[in-house]
Amino acid sequence: MSGFGERARKLADLVRERELDLLLVTNLLNARYLTGFTGTNAAILVGPAHSTFMTDFRYLERAQREIAQYDVVRGRDDLLESVADLARDWGVKRIGFEDWHMTVRAHGKLAARIADAAELVPASGLVEQLRAVKDGEEIEAIRHSAALADEVYRWLASDHGLAGHTEREVALAMELHARELGADGLSFPAIVAAADNGALPHAEPRAEPPIPRDTLVVVDFGVQSASYCSDCTRTFATGNLDDEAAGCYELVRAAQAAALGAVRAGADVRGVDGVARGLIADAGRVEQFGHGLGHGVGLEIHEAPRLAPTAEGVLEAGNVVTVEPGVYVPGRFGVRIEDLVVVGASGPETLTSFPKELTVV
Ligand code: ZN
Ligand code: ZN
Numbered sequence: 001m002s003g004f005g006e007r008a009r010k011l012a013d014l015v016r017e018r019e020l021d022l023l024l025v026t027n028l029l030n031a032r033y034l035t036g037f038t039g040t041n042a043a044i045l046v047g048p049a050h051s052t053f054m055t056d057f058r059y060l061e062r063a064q065r066e067i068a069q070y071d072v073v074r075g076r077d078d079l080l081e082s083v084a085d086l087a088r089d090w091g092v093k094r095i096g097f098e099d100w101h102m103t104v105r106a107h108g109k110l111a112a113r114i115a116d117a118a119e120l121v122p123a124s125g126l127v128e129q130l131r132a133v134k135d136g137e138e139i140e141a142i143r144h145s146a147a148l149a150d151e152v153y154r155w156l157a158s159d160h161g162l163a164g165h166t167e168r169e170v171a172l173a174m175e176l177h178a179r180e181l182g183a184d185g186l187s188f189p190a191i192v193a194a195a196d197n198g199a200l201p202h203a204e205p206r207a208e209p210p211i212p213r214d215t216l217v218v219v220d221f222g223v224q225s226a227s228y229c230s231d232c233t234r235t236f237a238t239g240n241l242d243d244e245a246a247g248c249y250e251l252v253r254a255a256q257a258a259a260l261g262a263v264r265a266g267a268d269v270r271g272v273d274g275v276a277r278g279l280i281a282d283a284g285r286v287e288q289f290g291h292g293l294g295h296g297v298g299l300e301i302h303e304a305p306r307l308a309p310t311a312e313g314v315l316e317a318g319n320v321v322t323v324e325p326g327v328y329v330p331g332r333f334g335v336r337i338e339d340l341v342v343v344g345a346s347g348p349e350t351l352t353s354f355p356k357e358l359t360v361v
Contacts, residue, residue, distance in 0.1 A: 003135045004035060004067075006037050006135070007034055007068070010046055011023070011126060011127065012046055014173070015096065018126070019161050020096040021047050021090075021094050022045055022095045023045070023047060023341075024040070024044070024045055024083060024098070025098060026042075026106075027098050027100075028040065028042060030101075030127040032148045032299065035067045035070065037063060037066075037067065039058070041055055041056050041058070041059065041060070041079060041264065042055045042063075043080070045087075045154055047092070053067050054073050054075040055072070055079070056075060056079065060074050064209050064236075065171075066323075068236075072116075072228045076087065080113070081112065082115035087114060088118075093118050093119065093305040095120055095121065096122070096145065098123070098127075100124035101124065112351060119171045129304070131304070131319075133304060133318040134298060134318050135318070136296065138228060139342055141227070141228035142320055143351050145222070145223050145226075145230035146230040146232065146353075147226055147351075147353075148182065148183050148225060149223050149352070150352060150354050152174050152181070154218075156173075156219070157354075160173055160177075162194075162217050162236060163211050163238040163239070163361070164207060164210050165203075165210060166207055166209070167194060169204065169338060170211070170219075171189070173193075178223045182225065184226075184227075186222060187224050187230060187297075187301040188222060189344065190219070190220070191203055191233075192219050193217065193227070194215055196331050198328070199329055199332060200328070200334070201293040201326060201328060201334070213240075214240050215241075215245070216334070217236045217237075219236065219332050220336065221233075222301065222340075227299055228292055228299060229299070229301045230296050230301055231301060231322050231338060231340050232338055232354065233339075235334070235335045235336060235337060236250075236353065236359055236360070237249075237359070238360070244329070246336075246358070248327045251279070251327060252280075252327050252335045253337055254340075255275075255276040255277075256325050256337045258275050258279055259273075259293055260323050260339065260348055260350070261275075261347075263341060264315065264344065264347050265314075265316055265344065265345060266315065267314060268312050268315065269305055269315060269316055270311055272293060272315070273292060273294075273311070276293050287310065287346045288328050289325060289327055292311065293307040293308060294308075294321045294322040294323045294324050295307070296319060297322060307323070315343045318342070321341060323348075324336055324337065324339075339351075
Protein backbone atom coordinates (compact mmCIF):
# COMPACT_ATOMS: atom_id res chain seq x y z
CA MET A 1 0.00 0.00 0.00
CA SER A 2 1.20 3.49 -0.74
CA GLY A 3 -0.83 5.20 1.98
CA PHE A 4 1.75 4.58 4.72
CA GLY A 5 3.57 7.89 4.21
CA GLU A 6 0.29 9.79 4.53
CA ARG A 7 -0.62 7.84 7.68
CA ALA A 8 2.77 8.57 9.25
CA ARG A 9 2.39 12.29 8.56
CA LYS A 10 -1.13 12.44 9.97
CA LEU A 11 -0.10 10.54 13.08
CA ALA A 12 2.86 12.87 13.69
CA ASP A 13 0.39 15.79 13.49
CA LEU A 14 -1.89 14.18 16.10
CA VAL A 15 1.10 13.51 18.37
CA ARG A 16 2.10 17.17 18.12
CA GLU A 17 -1.49 18.30 18.86
CA ARG A 18 -1.44 16.20 22.02
CA GLU A 19 1.79 17.95 23.03
CA LEU A 20 3.70 14.69 23.10
CA ASP A 21 7.31 14.33 21.99
CA LEU A 22 6.71 10.75 20.99
CA LEU A 23 3.97 8.18 20.67
CA LEU A 24 4.93 4.57 21.33
CA VAL A 25 2.74 2.23 19.26
CA THR A 26 2.83 -1.35 20.51
CA ASN A 27 -0.55 -2.66 19.33
CA LEU A 28 0.23 -4.97 16.42
CA LEU A 29 -2.89 -4.10 14.40
CA ASN A 30 -2.01 -0.43 14.69
CA ALA A 31 1.54 -1.31 13.64
CA ARG A 32 0.15 -3.17 10.65
CA TYR A 33 -2.02 -0.18 9.74
CA LEU A 34 0.98 2.14 9.88
CA THR A 35 3.50 -0.03 8.06
CA GLY A 36 1.96 -3.22 6.66
CA PHE A 37 4.09 -5.25 9.10
CA THR A 38 2.51 -8.64 9.81
CA GLY A 39 5.02 -10.09 12.31
CA THR A 40 4.41 -10.57 16.02
CA ASN A 41 6.90 -8.18 17.65
CA ALA A 42 7.14 -4.48 16.88
CA ALA A 43 7.30 -1.06 18.51
CA ILE A 44 6.88 2.15 16.56
CA LEU A 45 8.07 5.51 17.82
CA VAL A 46 6.42 8.47 16.09
CA GLY A 47 6.73 12.14 16.84
CA PRO A 48 7.41 15.48 15.21
CA ALA A 49 11.13 14.66 15.16
CA HIS A 50 11.13 10.86 15.08
CA SER A 51 9.80 7.96 13.03
CA THR A 52 11.39 4.69 14.04
CA PHE A 53 10.23 1.12 13.60
CA MET A 54 11.76 -1.42 15.96
CA THR A 55 11.59 -5.18 15.75
CA ASP A 56 13.74 -8.12 16.80
CA PHE A 57 16.29 -10.14 14.84
CA ARG A 58 13.71 -12.51 13.34
CA TYR A 59 11.88 -9.79 11.40
CA LEU A 60 14.65 -7.26 10.90
CA GLU A 61 15.68 -8.05 7.35
CA ARG A 62 12.14 -8.21 6.03
CA ALA A 63 11.19 -4.99 7.81
CA GLN A 64 14.25 -3.19 6.40
CA ARG A 65 13.21 -4.27 2.92
CA GLU A 66 9.48 -3.53 3.20
CA ILE A 67 9.09 -0.53 5.50
CA ALA A 68 10.17 2.65 3.76
CA GLN A 69 8.56 5.35 5.91
CA TYR A 70 10.46 4.63 9.14
CA ASP A 71 14.04 4.12 10.27
CA VAL A 72 14.06 0.39 10.91
CA VAL A 73 16.21 -0.58 13.89
CA ARG A 74 16.87 -3.79 15.75
CA GLY A 75 15.75 -3.98 19.36
CA ARG A 76 16.61 -6.47 22.08
CA ASP A 77 14.27 -9.41 22.55
CA ASP A 78 12.33 -7.26 24.99
CA LEU A 79 11.74 -4.28 22.72
CA LEU A 80 10.62 -2.04 25.57
CA GLU A 81 14.15 -2.07 27.04
CA SER A 82 15.46 -0.70 23.76
CA VAL A 83 12.57 1.77 23.51
CA ALA A 84 13.45 3.17 26.94
CA ASP A 85 17.12 3.48 26.03
CA LEU A 86 16.35 5.23 22.74
CA ALA A 87 13.98 7.65 24.43
CA ARG A 88 16.69 8.52 26.96
CA ASP A 89 19.23 9.04 24.16
CA TRP A 90 16.84 11.32 22.29
CA GLY A 91 16.09 13.29 25.44
CA VAL A 92 12.30 13.24 24.90
CA LYS A 93 10.19 14.32 27.87
CA ARG A 94 6.59 13.27 27.16
CA ILE A 95 6.02 9.81 25.73
CA GLY A 96 2.48 8.71 24.87
CA PHE A 97 1.74 5.02 25.14
CA GLU A 98 -1.26 2.87 24.16
CA ASP A 99 -2.89 2.35 27.53
CA TRP A 100 -5.82 0.41 25.95
CA HIS A 101 -3.34 -2.23 24.89
CA MET A 102 -0.19 -2.22 27.05
CA THR A 103 -0.21 -4.64 29.95
CA VAL A 104 0.33 -3.36 33.48
CA ARG A 105 3.46 -5.49 33.61
CA ALA A 106 4.92 -4.00 30.42
CA HIS A 107 4.11 -0.51 31.62
CA GLY A 108 5.84 -1.17 34.92
CA LYS A 109 9.01 -2.35 33.19
CA LEU A 110 9.05 0.58 30.79
CA ALA A 111 8.46 3.10 33.57
CA ALA A 112 11.22 1.57 35.72
CA ARG A 113 13.77 1.77 32.90
CA ILE A 114 12.84 5.30 31.84
CA ALA A 115 12.76 6.33 35.50
CA ASP A 116 12.66 10.13 35.78
CA ALA A 117 14.07 10.78 32.30
CA ALA A 118 10.58 11.19 30.80
CA GLU A 119 6.88 11.07 31.62
CA LEU A 120 4.68 8.24 30.27
CA VAL A 121 1.30 9.63 29.17
CA PRO A 122 -1.75 7.44 28.40
CA ALA A 123 -2.53 8.27 24.76
CA SER A 124 -4.60 5.47 23.25
CA GLY A 125 -6.89 6.13 20.35
CA LEU A 126 -4.68 8.24 18.08
CA VAL A 127 -4.05 5.49 15.54
CA GLU A 128 -7.63 4.26 15.99
CA GLN A 129 -8.83 7.79 15.14
CA LEU A 130 -6.92 7.61 11.85
CA ARG A 131 -8.14 4.09 11.19
CA ALA A 132 -11.79 5.20 11.42
CA VAL A 133 -11.47 7.12 8.13
CA LYS A 134 -10.52 4.75 5.33
CA ASP A 135 -8.45 5.65 2.31
CA GLY A 136 -9.16 4.41 -1.19
CA GLU A 137 -7.05 1.29 -0.91
CA GLU A 138 -8.71 0.26 2.34
CA ILE A 139 -12.17 0.77 0.87
CA GLU A 140 -11.19 -1.39 -2.11
CA ALA A 141 -10.05 -4.15 0.26
CA ILE A 142 -13.30 -3.98 2.25
CA ARG A 143 -15.33 -3.88 -0.95
CA HIS A 144 -13.62 -7.09 -2.04
CA SER A 145 -14.33 -8.81 1.30
CA ALA A 146 -17.98 -7.74 1.11
CA ALA A 147 -18.27 -9.06 -2.45
CA LEU A 148 -16.87 -12.44 -1.38
CA ALA A 149 -19.43 -12.66 1.43
CA ASP A 150 -22.23 -11.67 -1.00
CA GLU A 151 -21.18 -14.53 -3.21
CA VAL A 152 -21.41 -16.92 -0.25
CA TYR A 153 -24.94 -15.64 0.54
CA ARG A 154 -26.04 -16.20 -3.07
CA TRP A 155 -24.60 -19.71 -2.97
CA LEU A 156 -26.31 -20.39 0.38
CA ALA A 157 -29.71 -19.24 -0.88
CA SER A 158 -29.62 -20.86 -4.32
CA ASP A 159 -27.42 -23.97 -3.93
CA HIS A 160 -26.89 -25.03 -0.34
CA GLY A 161 -30.15 -24.29 1.48
CA LEU A 162 -31.07 -24.05 5.16
CA ALA A 163 -34.01 -26.27 6.22
CA GLY A 164 -32.91 -29.79 7.13
CA HIS A 165 -29.29 -28.81 7.78
CA THR A 166 -28.05 -28.05 11.28
CA GLU A 167 -26.91 -24.53 12.08
CA ARG A 168 -23.34 -25.77 12.54
CA GLU A 169 -23.34 -27.52 9.19
CA VAL A 170 -24.46 -24.32 7.48
CA ALA A 171 -21.87 -22.18 9.30
CA LEU A 172 -19.09 -24.61 8.40
CA ALA A 173 -20.20 -24.88 4.77
CA MET A 174 -20.27 -21.08 4.44
CA GLU A 175 -16.75 -20.79 5.83
CA LEU A 176 -15.46 -23.50 3.54
CA HIS A 177 -17.08 -21.90 0.50
CA ALA A 178 -15.64 -18.48 1.42
CA ARG A 179 -12.15 -19.99 1.59
CA GLU A 180 -12.69 -21.74 -1.75
CA LEU A 181 -13.56 -18.34 -3.23
CA GLY A 182 -10.27 -16.94 -1.94
CA ALA A 183 -11.06 -15.45 1.47
CA ASP A 184 -8.21 -15.64 4.01
CA GLY A 185 -10.73 -16.49 6.73
CA LEU A 186 -13.77 -15.14 8.50
CA SER A 187 -14.12 -11.77 10.25
CA PHE A 188 -15.75 -13.59 13.19
CA PRO A 189 -17.31 -17.03 13.75
CA ALA A 190 -20.40 -17.21 11.52
CA ILE A 191 -23.79 -16.91 13.24
CA VAL A 192 -26.52 -19.18 11.91
CA ALA A 193 -29.46 -19.07 14.30
CA ALA A 194 -32.91 -20.48 13.57
CA ALA A 195 -36.17 -19.92 15.40
CA ASP A 196 -35.67 -19.37 19.17
CA ASN A 197 -31.85 -19.35 18.81
CA GLY A 198 -32.22 -16.30 16.56
CA ALA A 199 -33.56 -14.37 19.54
CA LEU A 200 -30.00 -14.31 20.93
CA PRO A 201 -28.12 -11.54 19.06
CA HIS A 202 -24.80 -13.41 19.41
CA ALA A 203 -26.15 -16.93 19.13
CA GLU A 204 -23.79 -19.85 18.61
CA PRO A 205 -24.71 -22.26 15.83
CA ARG A 206 -26.20 -25.46 17.28
CA ALA A 207 -25.19 -29.01 16.37
CA GLU A 208 -28.82 -30.09 16.86
CA PRO A 209 -31.67 -29.99 15.87
CA PRO A 210 -31.86 -29.54 12.09
CA ILE A 211 -33.24 -26.15 11.00
CA PRO A 212 -37.04 -26.55 10.78
CA ARG A 213 -39.42 -25.32 8.08
CA ASP A 214 -41.64 -22.25 8.49
CA THR A 215 -39.35 -20.19 10.69
CA LEU A 216 -36.80 -17.37 10.51
CA VAL A 217 -33.02 -17.93 10.38
CA VAL A 218 -30.55 -15.13 11.22
CA VAL A 219 -27.28 -15.48 9.30
CA ASP A 220 -24.48 -13.05 10.23
CA PHE A 221 -21.32 -13.57 8.22
CA GLY A 222 -18.22 -11.71 7.10
CA VAL A 223 -14.89 -12.60 5.56
CA GLN A 224 -11.37 -11.30 5.76
CA SER A 225 -9.19 -10.70 2.74
CA ALA A 226 -6.02 -8.60 2.47
CA SER A 227 -6.37 -8.07 6.26
CA TYR A 228 -9.74 -6.25 5.93
CA CYS A 229 -13.07 -7.50 7.28
CA SER A 230 -16.61 -7.43 5.97
CA ASP A 231 -19.88 -7.87 7.88
CA CYS A 232 -23.37 -8.70 6.61
CA THR A 233 -26.55 -10.11 8.15
CA ARG A 234 -29.59 -11.44 6.37
CA THR A 235 -32.60 -13.12 7.94
CA PHE A 236 -34.17 -15.84 5.81
CA ALA A 237 -37.49 -17.67 5.99
CA THR A 238 -37.63 -21.44 5.62
CA GLY A 239 -41.28 -21.45 4.51
CA ASN A 240 -44.48 -19.75 5.63
CA LEU A 241 -44.31 -17.30 8.53
CA ASP A 242 -46.97 -16.38 11.07
CA ASP A 243 -48.13 -12.77 11.18
CA GLU A 244 -45.86 -11.75 14.06
CA ALA A 245 -42.69 -13.06 12.38
CA ALA A 246 -43.61 -11.57 9.01
CA GLY A 247 -44.51 -8.26 10.67
CA CYS A 248 -41.22 -8.09 12.56
CA TYR A 249 -39.31 -8.78 9.36
CA GLU A 250 -40.97 -5.86 7.60
CA LEU A 251 -40.49 -3.64 10.65
CA VAL A 252 -36.73 -4.30 10.75
CA ARG A 253 -36.47 -3.87 7.00
CA ALA A 254 -38.20 -0.50 7.18
CA ALA A 255 -36.08 0.60 10.14
CA GLN A 256 -32.90 -0.45 8.36
CA ALA A 257 -33.87 1.42 5.17
CA ALA A 258 -34.74 4.56 7.14
CA ALA A 259 -31.44 4.48 9.05
CA LEU A 260 -29.48 3.99 5.80
CA GLY A 261 -31.25 7.10 4.51
CA ALA A 262 -29.86 9.07 7.45
CA VAL A 263 -26.21 8.02 6.96
CA ARG A 264 -24.06 10.82 5.56
CA ALA A 265 -21.00 12.81 6.53
CA GLY A 266 -21.86 15.15 9.39
CA ALA A 267 -24.77 13.04 10.70
CA ASP A 268 -24.84 12.61 14.48
CA VAL A 269 -24.06 8.98 15.37
CA ARG A 270 -26.77 8.92 18.04
CA GLY A 271 -29.25 10.51 15.67
CA VAL A 272 -28.76 7.83 13.01
CA ASP A 273 -29.30 5.14 15.65
CA GLY A 274 -32.41 7.01 16.77
CA VAL A 275 -33.99 6.86 13.31
CA ALA A 276 -34.15 3.05 13.42
CA ARG A 277 -34.85 2.92 17.15
CA GLY A 278 -37.74 5.38 16.82
CA LEU A 279 -39.52 3.25 14.23
CA ILE A 280 -39.04 0.11 16.31
CA ALA A 281 -40.29 1.98 19.39
CA ASP A 282 -43.40 3.16 17.49
CA ALA A 283 -44.17 -0.52 16.89
CA GLY A 284 -43.88 -1.16 20.64
CA ARG A 285 -40.74 -3.28 20.32
CA VAL A 286 -37.92 -1.02 21.49
CA GLU A 287 -37.18 -3.42 24.39
CA GLN A 288 -36.54 -6.12 21.78
CA PHE A 289 -33.78 -4.06 20.07
CA GLY A 290 -31.13 -4.25 22.77
CA HIS A 291 -27.95 -3.37 20.88
CA GLY A 292 -26.51 -0.41 19.00
CA LEU A 293 -27.38 0.23 15.36
CA GLY A 294 -23.90 -0.31 14.00
CA HIS A 295 -20.12 -0.16 14.25
CA GLY A 296 -17.08 0.65 12.18
CA VAL A 297 -15.36 -2.16 10.25
CA GLY A 298 -11.81 -2.32 8.96
CA LEU A 299 -8.76 -4.27 10.11
CA GLU A 300 -11.01 -5.25 13.03
CA ILE A 301 -14.62 -6.33 12.89
CA HIS A 302 -15.59 -3.81 15.58
CA GLU A 303 -13.85 -0.45 15.49
CA ALA A 304 -14.69 3.26 15.50
CA PRO A 305 -17.13 4.86 14.99
CA ARG A 306 -20.12 3.39 16.84
CA LEU A 307 -23.76 4.13 16.03
CA ALA A 308 -25.60 3.74 19.33
CA PRO A 309 -27.74 5.60 21.86
CA THR A 310 -24.64 6.10 24.02
CA ALA A 311 -22.21 7.03 21.19
CA GLU A 312 -20.93 10.54 20.57
CA GLY A 313 -19.72 12.39 17.53
CA VAL A 314 -20.58 12.71 13.87
CA LEU A 315 -19.94 10.51 10.85
CA GLU A 316 -17.10 11.45 8.52
CA ALA A 317 -16.69 10.78 4.83
CA GLY A 318 -14.64 7.59 4.55
CA ASN A 319 -16.04 5.92 7.67
CA VAL A 320 -17.07 2.35 6.91
CA VAL A 321 -19.95 1.32 9.19
CA THR A 322 -22.63 -1.30 9.55
CA VAL A 323 -26.35 -0.47 9.80
CA GLU A 324 -27.95 -3.41 11.58
CA PRO A 325 -31.17 -2.98 13.54
CA GLY A 326 -32.77 -6.10 14.98
CA VAL A 327 -35.84 -7.32 16.83
CA TYR A 328 -35.47 -10.33 19.12
CA VAL A 329 -38.57 -12.09 20.42
CA PRO A 330 -37.47 -14.36 23.30
CA GLY A 331 -38.26 -18.03 22.83
CA ARG A 332 -39.56 -17.47 19.30
CA PHE A 333 -37.28 -15.86 16.68
CA GLY A 334 -34.99 -12.98 15.82
CA VAL A 335 -34.67 -10.65 12.85
CA ARG A 336 -31.56 -8.64 11.98
CA ILE A 337 -30.67 -7.01 8.67
CA GLU A 338 -27.17 -5.61 8.29
CA ASP A 339 -25.47 -3.75 5.49
CA LEU A 340 -21.91 -2.46 5.33
CA VAL A 341 -21.63 1.05 3.91
CA VAL A 342 -19.05 3.72 3.10
CA VAL A 343 -20.11 7.12 4.44
CA GLY A 344 -20.14 9.82 1.76
CA ALA A 345 -20.96 13.53 1.71
CA SER A 346 -24.49 13.03 0.40
CA GLY A 347 -25.23 9.48 1.57
CA PRO A 348 -23.88 5.97 1.92
CA GLU A 349 -22.43 3.64 -0.68
CA THR A 350 -23.64 0.16 0.22
CA LEU A 351 -21.02 -2.59 -0.15
CA THR A 352 -23.32 -5.54 0.67
CA SER A 353 -25.63 -6.36 -2.22
CA PHE A 354 -27.64 -9.48 -1.33
CA PRO A 355 -31.39 -8.58 -1.59
CA LYS A 356 -33.31 -7.63 1.52
CA GLU A 357 -36.78 -8.71 0.42
CA LEU A 358 -37.76 -11.71 2.53
CA THR A 359 -36.17 -14.69 0.81
CA VAL A 360 -37.43 -18.22 1.36
CA VAL A 361 -34.58 -20.73 1.42
ZN1 ZN B 1 -22.63 -8.84 11.49
ZN1 ZN C 1 -21.95 -6.07 12.69
